[in-house]
Amino acid sequence: MKKSVAFLGAGSMAEAIIAGMTSNQIVSAQQIIATNHSNKSRLLELEEKYQIKTSQDRKKVIEQSDVLILAMKPKDIKVATAELKPLLTDDKIIVSLLAGISTSFIEQQLGTKNPVIRVMPNTSAMIGESATTIAAGTHANTEQINLIEELMTAIGTTTVINEEDMDAFTALAGSGPAFYYYMVEAIEQFADEKGLDQEIAKPLMVQTIKGVAKMLDVSEDSPQTLREKITSPGGTTEAGVQTLADHHFQQAIKACLNQTTERSKELRKLFEK
Ligand SMILES: NC(=O)C1=CN([C@@H]2O[C@H](COP(=O)(O)OP(=O)(O)OC[C@H]3O[C@@H](n4cnc5c(N)ncnc54)[C@H](OP(=O)(O)O)[C@@H]3O)[C@@H](O)[C@H]2O)C=CC1
């Protein structure tokens, strides 16, 4: 791809995408430039690690790039769009990674007809395994959506969705990895408490998760059937699953995803003012 890509924000999500993109042939490191609010040493760190370009001159970065990826926090969107507005030319595509913030708000703040496309990746972008959802604003045409989709294939799978579903998909896939990591933290605590050697326990746990992910991907059985096939009557699994049920595990997971979805809506209310 010939387009130059700018990251306006150089935090953990920008880095995960940069890492994924640079280890892939879709865009070369020299087509990527990153800027941030003020942290110069962070820019130098990214420059050294990924051989991308960086600059503290945000105006220059915006002017010289075709695709502008907004990678600041939702609270910073008003300042960021105010800065962007006078520097935009018609050809620039705006991509927003910001949780909660709608394309219509960004369009309205910019007051231009530039295409605005919302992208919700996750940090597995770092290893090319993000599950990225994409939702287009009013001014984005099919060609521009395809281009952003192609760009994002550098970091994993891409799925174009309706923007109204973005809050829920943010819970499922954007924040999702954190919930699995949280569960793994508990498994590690168990392994420690049992005095298991982490060097033996960790690969076993990781392979178990990989196996589950692959089974969910390829098997025609539902998750429930897959679980039941492991659960012998009166056996070990039944005792474990019953304990999870006693602790309202599924309610906890659903409450977690609902609360995450609600927070995405709240961010919109808080910062679209
Ligand atoms: N982390 C994740 O897993 C995911 C995050 N997201 C979204 O990605 C966005 C970034 O998240 P994350 O990387 O975790 O956040 P971080 O706090 O790690 O990074 C935020 C970055 O934004 C920079 N910044 C602040 N204001 C501006 C500005 N006006 N112009 C340019 N840069 C600016 C900061 O610069 P400085 O350090 O100099 O202050 C910093 O580099 C968020 O909106 C989040 O919702 C989406 C999906 C997953």
Ligand SMILES: O=C(O)[C@@H]1CCC=N1
């Ligand atoms: O926690 C957050 O707000 C961001 C959005 C999705 C993942 N991290």
